[in-house]
Amino acid sequence: MVHKEYEADDPLEMRGIQIPFQSEAQLRDMALCFAEEFIREGWSQDEILKMFQNPFYQGPHLAWKQKGDAFVAGVIEEAAKIWQPLLKRRTGGQG
Numbered sequence: 001m002v003h004k005e006y007e008a009d010d011p012l013e014m015r016g017i018q019i020p021f022q023s024e025a026q027l028r029d030m031a032l033c034f035a036e037e038f039i040r041e042g043w044s045q046d047e048i049l050k051m052f053q054n055p056f057y058q059g060p061h062l063a064w065k066q067k068g069d070a071f072v073a074g075v076i077e078e079a080a081k082i083w084q085p086l087l088k089r090r091t092g093g094q095g
Helices: 024-040 045-053 058-090
Strands: none
Touching: 024 045, 024 058, 045 058
16 A cells, blocks of 8 residues: 655545534435435335434434434435335335
8 A cells, every 4th residue: 555645735635524503404404315315225214213313423413413303203204205105116116
């Protein structure tokens, strides 16, 4: 493996940023995006809710921490209504 010294202006350096404020709509959209991603991967609604409750998943956990189980369950249900019919059609009714 090639080793290269760190350069202060390296454009590929990983950086994390903190979002200082999110509106209610932005938080909901972020949670919906996460829920849609995992619905499309075949996770169950219960598995997705547990993922939101797990601090390891920082983005989803932020939404759960701020809004709670009922809000997150509603977002997951919305994602399922959007994607599960399409996924079933694509897989011939399985999934």
